[in-house]
Amino acid sequence: MSANKLFRLVINQSTIVVFVLMLVAAGFLSDRFFSPDNITNILRQSVPLGIVSLGLLYVILTGGIDLSVGSVMALVSVVAALTIPGFGVSGAVAISLIVGIACGLVSGSLVANFGIAPFIATLATMTITRGLSLIVSKGQPIFIDDQAFMDFGSAAIFGIPALFFLLIVVTAAALFLNRKTVFGRLVIAIGSNETATRFSGINIMAIKLAVYAISGFTCAVAGVVSATRTGVGSPILAIGFELDAIAAVVVGGASLAGGRGTVINTLIGALILSMISNLMNLMDIPGYHQQVVKGVIIVLAVLLESAKRRASTQH
Numbered sequence: 654m655s656a657n658k659l660f661r662l663v664i665n666q667s668t669i670v671v672f673v674l675m676l677v678a679a680g681f682l683s684d685r686f687f688s689p690d691n692i693t694n695i696l697r698q699s700v701p702l703g704i705v706s707l708g709l710l711y712v713i714l715t716g717g718i719d720l721s722v723g724s725v726m727a728l729v730s731v732v733a734a735l736t737i738p739g740f741g742v743s744g745a746v747a748i749s750l751i752v753g754i755a756c757g758l759v760s761g762s763l764v765a766n767f768g769i770a771p772f773i774a775t776l777a778t779m780t781i782t783r784g785l786s787l788i789v790s791k792g793q794p795i796f797i798d799d800q801a802f803m804d805f806g807s808a809a810i811f812g813i814p815a816l817f818f819l820l821i822v823v824t825a826a827a828l829f830l831n832r833k834t835v836f837g838r839l840v841i842a843i844g845s846n847e848t849a850t851r852f853s854g855i856n857i858m859a860i861k862l863a864v865y866a867i868s869g870f871t872c873a874v875a876g877v878v879s880a881t882r883t884g885v886g887s888p889i890l891a892i893g894f895e896l897d898a899i900a901a902v903v904v905g906g907a908s909l910a911g912g913r914g915t916v917i918n919t920l921i922g923a924l925i926l927s928m929i930s931n932l933m934n935l936m937d938i939p940g941y942h943q944q945v946v947k948g949v950i951i952v953l954a955v956l957l958e959s960a961k962r963r964a965s966t967q968h
Contacts, residue, residue, distance in 0.1 A: 667957045668906050668918045668925075675928050683935040689812070691931065697814040697882070699927035701726070701875040704820055705894070706901040706923045707827045707916060708871025711864040713902055716844045716911025717764060717771035719868045721779040722875075723894030725756045727887060728786040729876030734795035734886025742802050750873045756782055757869020758862060765861035779895070786888040795886040806881030816878055820920075823874065828916045840864060844911025900947055901926045903954040906961065926950075 679686040705722050712719045729749045736745040756778060763774035797803065808815040831837040839860050842850045851857050880886055905922030907914025929950070933943050 667961065668904065668921050671904070672921050672925055675925055679928060679932050683932060685935055686932060691935070693809070693812070693814060695924075695927055695931050696817040698931065699924050700814070700816040700820045701878050701891075702894075702897055702901055702927060703920055703923035704823050704871050704875045704878065705868075705898045706905070706919050707823055708868040709898050710827070710902050710905075710907060710914055710916065710919045711830075711840055712771070712868050713899075713907050713909060714840045714844045714911055714914055715861060715864055716847065717861070717864070718775060718899070718909070719757075719760060719865065720772065720775040720895045721756065721760060721782055722868065722872050722898050723891035724779045724783040724786065725753055725869060725872035726876035726879060726894065727890040727892075728756070728782045728789075729753050729873045730880040730890050731786045731790045731795060731886040731888055733877050733880050734797050735789065737797060737799050737802060742799060746877055749877050750870060753869045753871075753873020753876065754866050755869070756872070757866040760869070761862040761865030764865065765858040783888070790886065790888045792888060794888070797880060797884050797886065802881055803884050806878070806884075816882070819874075819878065823871065824916060824920050831916050836860070836863070841912055844908075844913070846912075896947065896951075897926055900951050900954070903951055903958070906954075906958060908958055909955075 685691055705726070709719055709722060729752055732752050733745050733749045736748050740748060760771075760775050760778045763769045763777065764771050767774075769777075805815060810818060831840075839850070839855055842853075842855070843857060843860055847857065876890070879890055901923040902914065902919050903909065903922070904925055905914065905918035905920070907919065926947070929946065930943065933946065938946075
């Protein structure tokens with residue numbers, strides 16, 4: 654294999670290469686990284702980010718963005734905490750999912766029906782949902798007194814957190830939707846060339862509404878998951894989480910311009926971000942410094958994406 658072909662292979666599989674390099678580097682940087690307890694912790698921590706990133710991927714594939722993901726998670730966690738006493742766990746989860754989907758439909762409607770730029774539309778939804786979560790909770794965390802609900806957050810199957818199996822199920826569903834359905838192909842078509850897709854007679858509005866509804870649904874699932882882990886419905890949950898979710902999708906190789914990105918790489922991107930956060934915590938790196946590192950990671954991921962596009966063009 655020539656050096657040029659090897660370079661193109663590495664660039665095209667950059668997400669997997671980065672993941673492997675991170676594993677190797679983590680083993681050298683911390684002797685606690687590969688301990689069973691820490692691996693379990695990483696898997697558990699990666700679940701909310703992975704689930705939200707998979708929903709956000711569909712929005713980004715259309716060339717959109719969703720800045721409301723963290724705020725929707727917070728609202729859903731508060732709704733779940735408030736409704737469990739009256740409706741039970743099943744009822745509360747159902748209501749929470751409906752709330753998340755409704756938030757997604759609001760964002761989607763602003764984008765698809767009113768033609769508002771996704772950045773502005775979801776910024777508005779972010780502000781509204783965060784405000785609603787503070788109003789409904791009166792600015793206070795709401796503690797959940799339901800042992801069955803709490804047990805799911807800490808349960809493990811064969812030593813693997815039960816929550817991680819939920820992430821696998823969501824990944825499988827996202828993969829099926831992306832690869833095996835007409836909807837998945839249309840999402841990519843809109844991101845690649847929205848004008849041509851519209852002239853083909855495709856209902857662009859319906860597809861855009863659907864992808865934001867998917868994002869709202871995954872935010873709702875992540876909000877419920879977060880509540881099971883902490884036992885609290887918190888109005889300040891996931892502040893700044895949109896940065897992590899966007900970073901995970903971009904690190905996974907998706908293009909913010911739309912039309913390019915895969916489910917598996919997005920999952921790997923979420924795992925990479927979770928590993929980096931965990932490693933920095935093990936190394937006692939302060940939180941403010943971690944934000945700088947995450948910003949640098951986004952820049953590097955975008956540069957890699959540009960290199961990947963150039964490599965494919967030359968090929």
